[in-house]
Amino acid sequence: MGRHSCCYKQKLRKGLWSPEEDEKLLDYITKHGHGCWSSVPKLAGLQRCGKSCRLRWINYLRPDLKRGAFSQEEENMIIELHAVLGNRWSQIAAQLPGRTDNEIKNLWNSCLKKKLRQRSIDPNTHKPLSEVEKDKDMPPSTDKTNQKASLGSNEVPAKPLPSSERYPLEVSTSSTQELFLDRFGATCHDNTCRPSDVVGPYFSFNHFNYGTTTIGLSANPNASLSFIPPSTSSDLNNSTITSSMLHSIFPTHVKLQSNDNPSISSDAVQNWESNNTNKTNASMQFQSSTNFLENTWGVADSAKVNINKDSQVPLQTEQEDLKWSEYLNTPFILGNTPENQIQTSQSIYSEVKPETGFITDESCTSWHHPPPAFQLSDIYSKNLQRFSVTFGQTL
DNA sequence: AAGTGGCACAACCGCATCTAT
């Protein structure tokens, strides 16, 4: 049951690794690399299965492991990433250099869940517990989003929840723009709002300044969303939006349509990118190819951008498949120059460490390499074309 | 001193996905 076929062939050791075994494995991999894991134990002279060797290497022997206690910044990052990614430990670990998925999973189960509960936050939904309790009391709804939100505390969502099911956020009062909008287009009042389903928490956490200009978002009741371009055209110099960026912005099936060029093609995207770098009113539209409410975030594993070559023609699947990890690893970092410095807000998790800055906090040096996912938001400070996003029903 | 519970950490198990044939 579950044991590798090789484990049946001979009596293999289980349980804790001895220092001698560690030494053998480390020595072998250092000299030869792991190659095929199933052959490693034999070649290294170990009475273990390949699977066990792999795990031991990844979780313990790898030289790039950080070890030691998690810093407060790391904990906060895990919490934030969990809100986005759910129990995708390997993807969370990918954002924390030197940390393993197992380590993060253990930390979450033993420590972070408890901390969130102490702060009256449901660790599964990242909503206030009172709200979760209220949802539980509600009669079953036909709305799938509500069903997901009312998961029991022991049920771990396999996929990240739509951001609208998470938590209210505090936003900075320094902006004059109304930036954080839920999918019904409600604007933020009293400095509190819900993140947008459409844009996800990365947007929700941030509004951004570009030079002297604040860039905003707007939304309408049809769940379309627009970037508000900056007022100064000089800000648009060197601004481009690439299809990769779009993938990152909209981790769901979207079709891409240029308002300027309805017959936009994959090539046209490139043309658009190059031709519109100085146009303030360049407009592109994205439309969900699946039911937005059902698939927001949930389809991220196989997210594709479908380039609509012709508005009358069914979608063509774009060749570029991006996984979440790829979104998060996309090197969009533009540096923390004053021009693109982001004003950040504090989430409710700031209770954990209120002084912890988000993304651009210079004190968070441990995030700088490789860059944290949150800096994806930098994209928007550099890509100032006006475009709108429309999420429709299944096409 | 012995028993117990909580905790952190390590490792295993079962399943899904990928890849080679």
Add this chain to the structure above:
DNA sequence: CATAGATGCGGTTGTGCCACT
């Protein structure tokens, strides 16, 4: 295309340590 083996991932369990009674 089907299949088997390899790999990766997430859930769960086992183990040792420590504090407390």
